[in-house]
Amino acid sequence: RRADLERVDAGQALVRLLPWATGEAVRFEELAPERLEVPSGSRVRVDYGGEQPVLAVKLQELFGLRESPRVAGGRVPVLVHLLSPAGRPAAVTADLASFWRDGYRSVRAELRGRYPKHPWPEDPSAAEPTRHTTARLRRG
Template sequence: RERLAFLRAALGEPWPAVDDAALLERAPEWLSGARRRADLARVDVAGLLRGLLPWDLAKRLEEYAPERIEVPSGSRIRVDYSGERPVLAVKLQELFGWDAAPRLAGGRVPLVVHLLSPAGRPAAVTADLASFWGEGYRAVRAELRGRYPKHPWPEDPARAVPTKRTRRASGS
């Protein structure tokens, strides 16, 4: 629903409205066979929402508003569509070497990246990774490098190898 709402807001027609009012209009049709609470639990809401899409839009849903994005480390990270703009929250080290996050909605909307510390706390927010690597990264590196010494903090993150792991301790 959030992915469809994002595409409706970003692109308008022909993406269907999925706000509460639009869905309430369809409720009698969708819930006509439900007699008990247990019947409601069996309703395939995702299937009903997909059913709102003609085949050409259904093909573009994953391209225009992917559920997950593969980052340079190989992780597939879920995109959060619940806010005003889509957000990808990922540990900073997993993005080394990535100069630009994908744009969504057919290239119209930049993905906002929440760069997380090794502990999973927000360290920076950007929609422009190239600028962050060139300007903001130095401050983040200076602040977090001492706190997380087992994690890589290269001087040139744009050319560094992305990783999900810590550095091995010397002598291991």
Template structure:
């Protein structure tokens, strides 16, 4: 009986958790972005905690549950795609998902850098030279939340963390420059980073 199978699958999910589903890196990122908007904006943005998802499993996994016949079928369910059903389509807010919780941010160098929503505050991790001239990182969630910027060395290691770029260029950049320019001489380390050209390149001549 398909209805008995559906009930059994729901019971199995509630007992063993959402880990029975397939959570790709993309699906996990979508869930983290939705959790961020629920935390910051609330309202129509749904709770996507395990408890909330299990409580509404029949709603967001409806068609997948209808087709599934056992545990292996649940393991093939694309959780991220199914989660999209919980976005606030009825109010029209779903259309603002990318605006309010963007997957990527364009930085002054032209790179489009992926944000990390895995912590309490969204993180923009990018090489320091790519942000030259940027006085303020974007605020997301309708301007409510400033990004936490992880400024990386040319090797991709954190050199500084700030939510206030203007203050970093004024007070913190000098010590970072003194520490790293000898170690990475092929990369630009201008005295005044606020007027320097942002770049993804080293100082070596083009074509070499």
């Protein structure tokens, strides 16, 4: 049944098909990791369903990350969907350095008033990443 197929983890199924003796399964996880760790410490799932791998993550969790994540041994940039604190797309980029330099100001201006309890630093590439609101950060 279709419901049964939807429960199958295709990534795990592929790993099981790889020859363990040659270490190919480990290499598969290195080249196409299921999750990437972001600067906040979260491990976020990568979506490989399109032309380019996609990482959908809240913008504040990437503070301090100067370059876009890459997979396939550093050859393929990940398309980053930067989410608002509510989890809605705020921006999409494959060039995080350029976004911090050029696009962040307008996203910050638009979202800062809507989400005042979240940090919106002037220089996000040098800021501390977080999963939390500024109120929670102050409490420790």
